Amino acid sequence: MTESSTILDPLPKVQSRSEVVAAAIREAILSQRMRPGDTLVERRIAEDLGVSKTPVREALIMLQQSGLVTSAANRRMTVASLTFEDVVHIYEERALLEPWAVRKADLTEDSVRLAEEALDRATRARAEDNGAEAALANRAFHRALYASCSNPLIVRSLDGLQDLTALATATVVWQNWGSADLEHDEHREILRTALSGNQDEAGSLLEAHIRRSITSAREHLAAADDSTGSS
Numbered sequence: 001m002t003e004s005s006t007i008l009d010p011l012p013k014v015q016s017r018s019e020v021v022a023a024a025i026r027e028a029i030l031s032q033r034m035r036p037g038d039t040l041v042e043r044r045i046a047e048d049l050g051v052s053k054t055p056v057r058e059a060l061i062m063l064q065q066s067g068l069v070t071s072a073a074n075r076r077m078t079v080a081s082l083t084f085e086d087v088v089h090i091y092e093e094r095a096l097l098e099p100w101a102v103r104k105a106d107l108t109e110d111s112v113r114l115a116e117e118a119l120d121r122a123t124r125a126r127a128e129d130n131g132a133e134a135a136l137a138n139r140a141f142h143r144a145l146y147a148s149c150s151n152p153l154i155v156r157s158l159d160g161l162q163d164l165t166a167l168a169t170a171t172v173v174w175q176n177w178g179s180a181d182l183e184h185d186e187h188r189e190i191l192r193t194a195l196s197g198n199q200d201e202a203g204s205l206l207e208a209h210i211r212r213s214i215t216s217a218r219e220h221l222a223a224a225d226d227s228t229g230s231s
Contacts, residue, residue: 017051018058024049025059028081029068030139030166032132036081040069066166072154076183082168086223087217092165095210097161099203101146101154107194115144115191122184135170139163141187145194145202173213183209 015023025045028034040054040060049056061079063069070080082090105111118141125134139162146158186209194202 014029017055018062020053021045021049021055022059022062026068026163027064029063029134029203030163030170032170034057034079036167036171036218040077040079042077047110067164080164080167082164082172084172084217084221086164086166087172088214088221090161090168090209091214091217094161094165095159095207095214096212098142098146099150099207101151101158102194102206103199103203104149104151104191105146105199106148106150107145107199111144111148112191112195115141118144119184119191120186126181126184131174132170135166135174138169138183138187139166141191142158145190145206173217 006060025034025040039140042056044051046056046213060069064071064077068080069077071077092197118137122134122137122141125131125137142162142165143159147155149155186205190205193205
């Protein structure tokens with residue numbers, strides 16, 4: 001046996017109990033089974049999932065760091081309630097990071113398949129008027145395009161931003177401006193351009209796609225300010 005040979009194959013990454021619990025709570029929030037403002041009771045969640053309170057507490061701290069969960073002065077944890085100002089901040093950060101990640105991504109057959117499957121899921125969800133499922137499908141579409149970029153720190157940041165985007169989309173954006181159809185068409189054009197080999201242009205289309213949402217959110221903020229000022 002030579003010095004360079006490998007004795008043992010690497011083990012697959014195993015999620016900790018708190019990561020599994022966090023994933024379950026995240027899915028419940030993004031599917032709106034847990035809604036903005038809902039109180040998250042450790043004991044109740046632990047009983048539902050069949051775990052102790054410790055991994056639930058750790059999971060809630062993880063989700064608080066990503067912004068999906070907020071903590072009040074009395075340490076009560078609740079599902080985040082997003083405003084138009086929050087939407088602007090979320091999308092501004094995405095506009096800085098995500099187009100770069102898409103330009104640098106190594107798109108494979110698997111990533112393309114995931115993006116196409118996500119678009120199909122979004123189409124079905126829109127036909128069924130299921131905004132929460134459509135938002136989750138949109139999240140999956142965006143992740144399929146940027147996840148293979150070479151910078152894991154940016155991927156991790158974008159994953160958190162996509163969680164907040166899915167929550168914002170389902171609870172703020174689509175309820176206040178009818179952009180679901182336009183967003184879906186833009187997604188298909190972004191994917192078509194990326195598949196043609198022009199990832200620079202796909203990144204530019206994505207940035208325009210994100211910035212259009214920033215403009216809409218700012219317009220709603222300005223309208224709300226005008227309404228408040230005239231009352």
